[in-house]
Amino acid sequence: MTAKTYKRYLITSALPYANGPLHLGHLAGVYVPSDIYTRYLRQRDRDVISVCGSDEHGVPITLKARKEGITPQEVVDRYHGINKKAFEDFGITFDIYSRTSNQVHHETASEFFKTLYEKGVFIEKTAEQYYDEEAATFLADRYITGTCPHCGNSSAYGDQCEQCGTSLSPTDLVNPVSTISGSKPVRKETKHWYLPLDKYEPWLKQWILEEHKEWKPNVYGQCKSWLDQGLHPRAVSRDLDWGVPVPVEGADGKVLYVWFDAPIGYISATKELTPDWEKYWKDEETRMVHFIGKDNIVFHCIVFPTMLKAEGSYILPDNVPANEFLNLENEKLSTSRNWAVWLHEYLEDFPGKQDVMRYVLCANAPENKDNDFTWKDFQNRNNNELVAILGNFINRAIVLTHKYFEGKVPELTSLTEQDQATLKEIEIIAQSVERSLENFRFREAIKTAMDLARLGNKYLADTEPWKIIKSDPERVKTILNIALQISANLTLLLDPFLPFSMEKLRGFLNFEGRSWDLIGTESLLAPGHPIEKASLLFEKIEDEQIEQQLEKLHITKEDNDESAEATPLQPEITFDDFTRMDLRTGTILEAEKVPKTKKLIKMQVDLGFEKRTIVSGVAEYFKPEELPGKKVSVLANLAPRKIKGIESQGMILLSENPDGTLHFVEPSEKAVNGSEIN
């Protein structure tokens, strides 16, 4: 809660990375809340702009381009287009949806770097890195493959071995190879710039831990965790040819690291939007709010503020209402496993139902913890809430008006106590919604807003106009007038949440009012004002539609299980290569968990001619007590390696299923310990 009042608002929403399409998780975590908040502020006639755009730099995009044989620009053009359209289709109304590959951004980011550079903010460090002489370029970690020093996988990447999951540094690799030219890279010195986050630690502690105790617990806690662990300088440049070039002499072939470059995208988008951009970024009377997912907390709460602080002339975010993650039918969303509801596919299956999804995602937003999206819940909320409560109330009010008063708003005659209480309630509800929105409690806000429709239903049920129309038509005039005023108020109150449906409802009512301040007014519709015949605001979603969606996911799951993308075959080796591996049969004698680790088990393995101690990371799938007696295959001549202080003398062979489960490669019972495996 900010005691301070602000003149204007700058809303930023996390820049989606332009190497894939958007799914429900993105919408629920970031864009629906940010859009609701922005629409609300606009409706209050606040000076507000909402900026977003595609994050288009970074190594994954260059890799995707290489894989598909197109340029990085072509990759980002494609997804920028798709995602921009998806946002528009869902009514996410950014004032600008820009992109970091455009010129304004390049200039802005470049200038920002230069300012910090000239102020002497950065630390310069020179380190050895692999260089491809044929391609005349330094190699990003992902562009180098080689043999993993841990598991012997010969196609490990420079940053990680996907076979054993170890994170690596390129210099760890045995026999490194450049994936660009296939040549053997050489080590060469290269200079990089680092942002000394550690120096800003005291300031960050004061700013966040003391001055922003009102941030959400998940955000505050995450920041505290980082600050308590101690911050380290972070490199802001990379050797890569895709990105914003480092604007310093002698920095050829270097670009700004994508995390440095991306948040500046908020600034450049604003610049592109308005020549007045500085008043949004450099005036203390602007309230800046970052909408992000939890994966971005550290960048928006620690790194970017540090950059802004170091630059000196920018304001800092006042709040960062980060959401947690959304699961789908009880499983984590996953782009690579296609476990997602893609925005464009949703609209194909449910055309015109943007608001239904907006509603469900807001009502069940992962505000405090990870939440689950299920199709059944989607159907229930649509049928029981949007259709039964909201749509039905509107329909009742309009149908009755046509039935009794030829579609003209009847006049308000005398008000009973209940009438007055009902009208008063509108304002109370509106204030409550307002409070929730100001505090970024969107699920509470939408629930409260729906109470207005509930109020309408209750009012009709209590006053029973259909009963008294014959005995007291004057009274019915008042009743329907109030029911219609509630409907008009609903268009105002629900507009931030359900913009498409409220547009439609305004059409039914021939109502043009948009201002939030009108809410609570009891004469939004003048007596005699004509309204249209109602069509349905929301329609029921049938079981078959839900089953279809579940079937779709079911198929995805089967595909994943069965034809799980076969990992590409390793490069061919010779028979000699093979014979260098000494594989033996063994039996596990004892096994115990290595203390203070999550996955490691220490085993004694009988190889017949000797006993070995082997440490293996299988504790997540096997209990130590079930291991003794198990036959295993052992790579016996692997160089010993110290793991958690224990020397592991060899490696036990395991196969890994697509779902990550591990299984021993078990020789048959008849195999004698120590026998060679050929």
Added chain:
RNA sequence: GGCGAGGUAGCUCAGAUGGUUAGAGCGCAUGAUUCAUAAUCAUGAGGUCGGGAGUUCAAUUCUCCCUCUCGCUACCA
């Protein structure tokens, strides 16, 4: 293993600087009602607030330990 977040009715979630009968929506049951997309309205049944110990006159709310889920981090096949 360390750190952070979370574990509250069948489901999805609120809440409490510790204090009388712990809340909402959906679902369920019963009743009312028919203007309405079999929609609505009322009433009700459901919870030893993850488990254990401690502090206190009093804990679901504070402290400690344990456990489960998610994330970050370390270690790692």
